[in-house]
Amino acid sequence: MKKTVFLGALTVAGLAAGASAAATLDDVKARGKLNCGVTTGLVGFAAPDANGHWDGFDVGVCRAVAAAVLGDAEAVEFVPTTGKTRFTALASGEIDMLARNTTWTLSRDVDLKFTFVGVNYYDGQGFMVPKGLGVSSAKELDGATVCIQTGTTTELNLADFFRANNMSYEPVPIETNAEAQQQYLAGACDVYTTDASGLAATRATFEAPADHVLLPEIISKEPLGPLVRHGDNEWGDVVRWTLNALISAEELGITSANIGELGAAAGDNPEVNRILGTEGNLGEMLGLDAGWAKAAIMAGGNYGELFEKNIGENTPIALSRGLNAQWQDGGLIYSPPFR
Amino acid sequence: MTTMTDPHQGSFRLSMLIYDSRYRSMTIQIVALIGFLTLIGWLISNTAQNLITLGKEPSFGFMLEPAGYDINQRLLDYDSQDSHLRAALIGLLNTLLVAVMGCLAATVIGVVVGVLRLSKNWIVSRLMAVYVEGFRNVPVLLWIVFAMAILIETLPPPNAFRGENPEATMKLGETVAVTNRGIYIPEPLFSRGIGDAHVFGDTSLRFDVSLDLIALASVFIAGLLISGLINRRANATQNATGVRPTVWYWRLAVVVLPTAILLWVLGCHMGYPELKGFNFKGGTHMRNSLIALWAALSLYTAAFIAEIVRAGILAVSKGQTEAANALGIRPNKTMSLVVLPQALRVIIPPLISNYLNLTKNSSLAIAVGYMDITGTLGGITLNQTGRELETLLMLMLCYLIISLTISGVMNWYNESVKLKER
Numbered sequence: 123m124k125k126t127v128f129l130g131a132l133t134v135a136g137l138a139a140g141a142s143a144a145a146t147l148d149d150v151k152a153r154g155k156l157n158c159g160v161t162t163g164l165v166g167f168a169a170p171d172a173n174g175h176w177d178g179f180d181v182g183v184c185r186a187v188a189a190a191v192l193g194d195a196e197a198v199e200f201v202p203t204t205g206k207t208r209f210t211a212l213a214s215g216e217i218d219m220l221a222r223n224t225t226w227t228l229s230r231d232v233d234l235k236f237t238f239v240g241v242n243y244y245d246g247q248g249f250m251v252p253k254g255l256g257v258s259s260a261k262e263l264d265g266a267t268v269c270i271q272t273g274t275t276t277e278l279n280l281a282d283f284f285r286a287n288n289m290s291y292e293p294v295p296i297e298t299n300a301e302a303q304q305q306y307l308a309g310a311c312d313v314y315t316t317d318a319s320g321l322a323a324t325r326a327t328f329e330a331p332a333d334h335v336l337l338p339e340i341i342s343k344e345p346l347g348p349l350v351r352h353g354d355n356e357w358g359d360v361v362r363w364t365l366n367a368l369i370s371a372e373e374l375g376i377t378s379a380n381i382g383e384l385g386a387a388a389g390d391n392p393e394v395n396r397i398l399g400t401e402g403n404l405g406e407m408l409g410l411d412a413g414w415a416k417a418a419i420m421a422g423g424n425y426g427e428l429f430e431k432n433i434g435e436n437t438p439i440a441l442s443r444g445l446n447a448q449w450q451d452g453g454l455i456y457s458p459p460f461r
Numbered sequence: 462m463t464t465m466t467d468p469h470q471g472s473f474r475l476s477m478l479i480y481d482s483r484y485r486s487m488t489i490q491i492v493a494l495i496g497f498l499t500l501i502g503w504l505i506s507n508t509a510q511n512l513i514t515l516g517k518e519p520s521f522g523f524m525l526e527p528a529g530y531d532i533n534q535r536l537l538d539y540d541s542q543d544s545h546l547r548a549a550l551i552g553l554l555n556t557l558l559v560a561v562m563g564c565l566a567a568t569v570i571g572v573v574v575g576v577l578r579l580s581k582n583w584i585v586s587r588l589m590a591v592y593v594e595g596f597r598n599v600p601v602l603l604w605i606v607f608a609m610a611i612l613i614e615t616l617p618p619p620n621a622f623r624g625e626n627p628e629a630t631m632k633l634g635e636t637v638a639v640t641n642r643g644i645y646i647p648e649p650l651f652s653r654g655i656g657d658a659h660v661f662g663d664t665s666l667r668f669d670v671s672l673d674l675i676a677l678a679s680v681f682i683a684g685l686l687i688s689g690l691i692n693r694r695a696n697a698t699q700n701a702t703g704v705r706p707t708v709w710y711w712r713l714a715v716v717v718l719p720t721a722i723l724l725w726v727l728g729c730h731m732g733y734p735e736l737k738g739f740n741f742k743g744g745t746h747m748r749n750s751l752i753a754l755w756a757a758l759s760l761y762t763a764a765f766i767a768e769i770v771r772a773g774i775l776a777v778s779k780g781q782t783e784a785a786n787a788l789g790i791r792p793n794k795t796m797s798l799v800v801l802p803q804a805l806r807v808i809i810p811p812l813i814s815n816y817l818n819l820t821k822n823s824s825l826a827i828a829v830g831y832m833d834i835t836g837t838l839g840g841i842t843l844n845q846t847g848r849e850l851e852t853l854l855m856l857m858l859c860y861l862i863i864s865l866t867i868s869g870v871m872n873w874y875n876e877s878v879k880l881k882e883r
């Protein structure tokens with residue numbers, strides 16, 4: 123009985139949400155600016171440079187969406203959020219989308235009511251320790267003091283991991299990556315744990331990165347991707363397909379170097395033509411103009427270019443593509459077709 | 462006499478509600494009340510409506526789900542499989558702990574500084590003025606973060622205690638370890654203890670009471686009572702015969718001996734901290750998040766209390782001191798017997814609000830990772846469950862209850878020291 127009432131209420135709520143969903147796309151267009159939630163600063167993923175210009179892999183997604191919707195990759199208001207504030211910021215409408223190393227989980231989708239539009243980085247939780255500690259496996263961490271960011275999947279995974287392995291630990295909850303770094307470097311915690319990519323990015327900013335190692339264990343799946351509020355599917359589609367356009371562009375060999383040429387007139391690959399708007403009306407279907415994907419790709423390059431420029435092997439962060447290679451190369455990065 | 466103000470019965474017109482000064486204030490108040498209630502009603506229905514539109518009907522069922530996260534400082538047993546309610550309780554106790562410790566320390570420091578500020582010694586009074594102004598005029602959050610940074614950056618990590626020639630050593634005859642993760646001090650242990658009593662079974666509110674401590678406390682209090690009795694007997698003898706029997710050793714013995722014997726029976730010994738693995742084990746761990754928060758909150762609030770104490774003392778008329786002097790009472794007796802008791806009346810009301818401020822300021826704890834109720838219920842629980850409205854309402858209720866309790870107790874105390882008119 124109770125359940126049916128609850129379900130009924132949910133359905134009504136769902137209908138109401140569908141009907142009254144704010145048209146984020148129109149709001150963004152009217153505002154002329156995209157409000158994009160990012161980290162408070164994680165070099166390689168999202169951090170302002172010396173001139174206050176935001177840069178990074180997640181920032182690249184924000185800029186691509188801004189370019190697709192507004193035709194201007196600079197028309198983004200970056201809103202720094204902590205692990206704790208990010209969801210409130212998104213749910214309350216303070217930001218239009220969140221691109222902040224955020225893990226796609228069932229409860230965030232279903233209970234917190236957010237739509238993850240895809241995955242831009244397949245990650246897992248790792249541990250970083252100073253070399254001098256002489257630890258070579260996470261199983262040796264019994265009794266260690268561990269720095270974690272609060273409000274993350276990290277703290278839940280950590281509790282599960284230590285519990286499952288019958289080990290004890292002392293959690294030191296911290297709000298931002300910068301504070302965690304300070305405590306870790308001062309030796310106030312033995313271990314820093316977060317997404318492995320975040321660890322690599324954090325380590326890259328240390329004075330002596332070589333003095334710290336990532337332990338081999340990866341204790342969780344952390345598919346990180348951009349997300350939007352439930353209830354505005356049109357806006358979700360725009361963000362989803364912008365991300366897919368970046369991914370497809372890499373797959374089809376559209377780069378920032380050749381995009382001018384490829385986009386000038388219809389070529390002999392119909393999918394490239396559809397993406398770049400020289401054929402078909404995909405842009406119109408999304409409520410955008412024909413050059414939307416072209417603008418998105420030109421904003422910072424295709425998925426692979428964004429990766430190489432911000433976190434790839436030639437950057438201090440030096441992440442290899444691994445799981446994040448294109449599907450033809452054995453990775454998990456895969457975009458549904460543009461048609 | 463009554464003819465002038467007698468209202469004209471029966472000739473009431475509606476416009477009189479506004480133009481007749483007898484009714485006007487009533488009318489305005491009722492209109493304001495209706496407006497206010499409408500506003501509140503609108504806010505509530507609007508919130509409820511919006512939440513339902515979002516698909517999040519308010520409900521508190523999630524509080525009984527497993528929390529899933531760990532908490533470092535636990536005054537009661539807790540692990541990640543316990544409910545959010547339990548986690549909130551652990552956080553609440555941490556809030557109360559730092560609030561009580563903070564209020565005590567702030568009062569002691571505040572009274573000392575307040576009295577010293579009135580010192581005739583120029584350097585002392587200037588130094589106190591610098592302290593007061595320095596702490597009053599910088600936001601408390603900065604002091605908290607600053608205190609934490611000092612602890613983390615200047616104290617040695619546990620690692621430094623290792624090896625043949627360690628960089629750091631334990632203090633006070635190898636019994637206290639001061640590290641940048643906190644201070645480890647010896648703790649009393651009972652090797653033949655009689656265990657704990659479990660209260661509230663398996664519920665979220667369960668807790669353990671140490672029977673050892675209860676036994677010790679009862680024996681100690683019984684000792685005090687008996688000692689009081691002996692004193693009363695001695696007084697009676699003195700009143701009857703004029704000679705007071707020497708009883709101080711009896712009085713001391715009935716308090717100390719049974720307690721000492723019980724301590725021995727229970728096998729009381731000290732547990733010392735020892736470096737084991739990554740951290741010190743054993744002893745009581747005062748985390749540096751607690752120390753930093755406690756120090757910053759106490760020093761900050763003490764600056765305000767010092768000013769209140771100073772004002773209170775200055776408010777006692779000089780004539781009182783002079784009268785006491787004239788009676789030949791010595792200066793420090795004058796302070797404690799004449800001036801301070803009168804100053805208390807001025808001091809207590811503003812003191813209450815400073816206790817309340819300290820308690821509420823303790824919600825900044827998350828800045829140093831201290832898991833108070835804002836960090837557990839209003840932080841991780843809120844974040845992991847997405848129940849902003851429910852958790853924040855509960856959080857506000859908690860602070861409200863704590864604050865009302867503090868004011869209740871302090872107001873009662875205020876009543877008892879108030880000038881009694883007889």
Ligand SMILES: N[C@@H](CCC(=O)N[C@@H](CS)C(=O)NCC(=O)O)C(=O)O
Binds near residue numbers: 163164204274298
């Ligand atoms: N993927 C996890 C953790 C996300 C997270 O907090 N990542 C850290 C490091 S990888 C971060 O972005 N910190 C930046 C900041 O402090 O703002 C989640 O979604 O809960």
